[in-house]
Amino acid sequence: MTKKGDFLSLADCSARQLWAWLELxxxxxxxxxxxxxxxxxKGKTLGMIFQKPSLRTRVSFEMGMLHLGGNALYLSPNEIxxxxxxxxxxxxxxxxxxxxxxxxxxxxxxxxxxLARHARVPVINGxxxxxxxxxxxxxxxxxxxxxxxxxxxxLAYVGDGNNVVNxxxxxxxxxxxHISVGTPVGYEAKPFVLQQAHKFAAESGGTIVTTHDPHAxxxxxxxxxxxxxxxxxxxxxKAQRLLVFPPFQINAQLIASGKATAIVMHCLPAHRxxxxxxxxxxxxxxxxxxxxxxxxHAQKAILADLLAx
Ligand code: CP
Ligand code: NVA
Numbered sequence: 001m002t003k004k005g006d007f008l009s010l011a012d013c014s015a016r017q018l019w020a021w022l023e024l025x026x027x028x029x030x031x032x033x034x035x036x037x038x039x040x041x042k043g044k045t046l047g048m049i050f051q052k053p054s055l056r057t058r059v060s061f062e063m064g065m066l067h068l069g070g071n072a073l074y075l076s077p078n079e080i081x082x083x084x085x086x087x088x089x090x091x092x093x094x095x096x097x098x099x100x101x102x103x104x105x106x107x108x109x110x111x112x113x114x115l116a117r118h119a120r121v122p123v124i125n126g127x128x129x130x131x132x133x134x135x136x137x138x139x140x141x142x143x144x145x146x147x148x149x150x151x152x153x154x155l156a157y158v159g160d161g162n163n164v165v166n167x168x169x170x171x172x173x174x175x176x177x178h179i180s181v182g183t184p185v186g187y188e189a190k191p192f193v194l195q196q197a198h199k200f201a202a203e204s205g206g207t208i209v210t211t212h213d214p215h216a217x218x219x220x221x222x223x224x225x226x227x228x229x230x231x232x233x234x235x236x237x238k239a240q241r242l243l244v245f246p247p248f249q250i251n252a253q254l255i256a257s258g259k260a261t262a263i264v265m266h267c268l269p270a271h272r273x274x275x276x277x278x279x280x281x282x283x284x285x286x287x288x289x290x291x292x293x294x295x296x297h298a299q300k301a302i303l304a305d306l307l308a309x
Contacts, residue, residue: 004306006116006123008109009131010170011196015204018140018174024301025141025294032067032297039069040304046072047099048126049080049091049115051106052232056268057126057134060296061103064303067296073099082111092118101307107233122306124299129163129233135267136167138298140175142291143223146263151176151205156221156258158182158214158248159275160241161189164227164267169193169208173200178207182217184244214248221258224285225265226250226275242274251277255285263287 010018031037046065048058058074065072082091082104088111095102096119104112104123109130116123125133144150155172157165161183169189172179179197181189188194188210197208211217218224229245230238255264264276264285272278281288 003120003122007133007302007306008112008116008123008125010133010136010167010174011131011200013171013174015174018137018171021137021298021301021305022141022144024304025137025297026145028300028304029294029297037067037069037300041065041068041070041100041307044068044070044100044307045098046070046101046103046303046307047075047095048072049075049082049095049102049104049106050126051077051082051104051111052127053077054105054126056292056295057103057105061126061299061303064296064300068300068304070100070303070307082106083108088114089118091115092123095119096121101303124302124306127163129231131167131170132163132267133167133171134295134299134302135164136171137302138291138294139168139225139265139267140171141298142265142287142294143263145294146287146290147222152178153222154178154180154220155223155225156180156182156218157225157227158217158250158254159226159245160187160229160231162227162231165189165225166193168225169197170200173197173206173208174204176201176204176206178209180209180211180217180219180221182211182214182248184248185212187241187244214254215257218254218257221262223265224250224255224258224262227267228269228271229275245275249275249277250280252279252283255280265291268292 109128
């Protein structure tokens with residue numbers, strides 16, 4: 001049997017595919033809230049490789065599989081030795097003999113690409129140094145749920161030009177959003193990511209702008225988004241980053257530059273008091289915990305599509 005597909009980056013997905021998953025996530029969420037899901041993945045199994053820690057990704061995938069009648073197996077950073085104890089290709093070949101799908105959280109994006117190339121079952125990227133597509137799809141779902149539309153929505157991302165903003169750029173630009181990215185000098189999103197996002201935006205009617213002024217980024221925004229200043233794997237840079245990033249903190253003064261109705265988002269985990277204040281994270285504009293819940297609903301849509309017979 002040939003696999004239906006992999007999910008490594010939102011850059012690989014068509015707008016049609018994204019909307020199909022968003023609509024399925026909405027339906028699965030409603031069905032679950034109404035009492036439970038149909039066992040669309042009865043007897044199916046998902047292997048979950050983690051090279052880094054996780055709360056949301058691990059638990060939301062595991063619960064998602066359970067809701068759909070399947071099972072998930074957690075493989076900790078100490079167990080597999082991806083690319084060390086055993087080559088990435090061999091891990092992919094072996095796991096695919098036991099499992100119906102693989103989800104992997106890795107350091108090097110090339111490792112999820114390599115897993116997908118050698119696994120005969122679907123591979124889902126649960127975060128790499130380049131992208132966090134499950135988070136990105138969830139964020140689109142949350143914005144759609146809260147604001148009722150995606151096309152024409154202005155999303156301001158303020159902070160580090162990292163994996164999370166890359167996924168927002170790829171996904172948002174495919175669906176006609178206006179994205180402004182405010183970062184310190186030297187911490188911009190990578191030029192090739194911006195170039196691709198510009199191309200997708202030109203096709204969808206969206207726009208992409210970048211700035212080093214956080215207030216300019218947030219001006220008139222419908223969505224204000226931030227993430228940690230130091231991502232997993234960058235810990236040695238933490239002291240230097242703490243010197244550079246404070247003007248990019250999402251606080252009451254900064255969000256006042258956005259629309260009064262703007263929602264505030266963060267993929268979590270948050271370093272409260274650094275990139276976001278308690279006042280904003282726990283304030284009336286915050287949708288942080290609906291966003292965290294939605295990881296489960298968005299991923300169930302991906303799983304139900306890719307792993308079903
Ligand atoms: N947002 C997110 O991916 O959280 P975890 O690192 O806890 O999985
Ligand atoms: N940018 C963060 C996201 C964590 C979910 C990291 O990579 O650590």
